[in-house]
Amino acid sequence: MVNWRALSQTKQDRIWSEVNQLIKWMPGSRFHHIIPPDPYRVFDISSGMSSKAGHNDVSEVLSDLETSILKAFQSCTGKHDVIYALDWQHDGYIFSPHQTVPKDEFGEWPVPVFPNGDYYFFFYQDFSWGLLGDPWKRTITVFGKELLKAIDKYPPILFQDR
Structure with missing residues (x-):
């Protein structure tokens, strides 16, 4: 099975509808607040967008973010479980964090x-859990007890106070 399969438009529309209800998000509105279900934590990721940090620093931090999040996803899922990966206004995917x-x-x-x-x-x-990246507020919101626990176990450098 090839990992990261594109979602059909019908499936993607259904998932976005569920997502918009779950996180009370109204994309395109001036008030595009993301309000995830409790428990959740919001992480400021603006330092990952900083041009003050050297290029290598930024790429190392982003690589660490990817590695840590993948470990957290793996610890919260079984071998046959899947995760939806959604990119607003672009193709969405379904994938297993246990495959390449x-x-x-x-x-x-x-x-x-x-x-x-x-x-x-x-x-x-x-x-029941998820990760929500907001480029305008420069935040990543993590919700769901299981994923929050995994993030505490595998904390990305970007989520730690420096």
């Missing part, structure tokens, strides 16, 4: 963890 994650020509996942211009959302198959 393909990278594009920029060395990124098909839907990156770090929101570098688009909203990037990841949801467990039953929507």
Whole structure:
């Protein structure tokens, strides 16, 4: 099975409808607040967008973010479980964190963890936990007890106070 399968438009529309209800998100409105279910934590990721940090620092931090999040996803899922990877206004995917994650020509996942211009959302198959990247607020919100515990176990450098 090839990992990271594109979602059909019908499936993607259904998932976005569920997501918009779950996180009370109204994309396109002036008040595009993301309000995830409790428990959740919001992490400021603006340092990952900083041009003050050296280029190598930023790429190391982003690589660490990807590695840590993948470990957290793996610890919260069984071998046959899947995660939805959603990129606002672009193709969404379904994938297993236990299989190889393909990278594009920029060395990124098909839907990156770090929101570098688009909203990037990841949801467990039953929507009980997820990760929500907001490029405008420069935050990543993690919700769901299980994923929060995994993030504490595998904390990305970007989520730690420096």
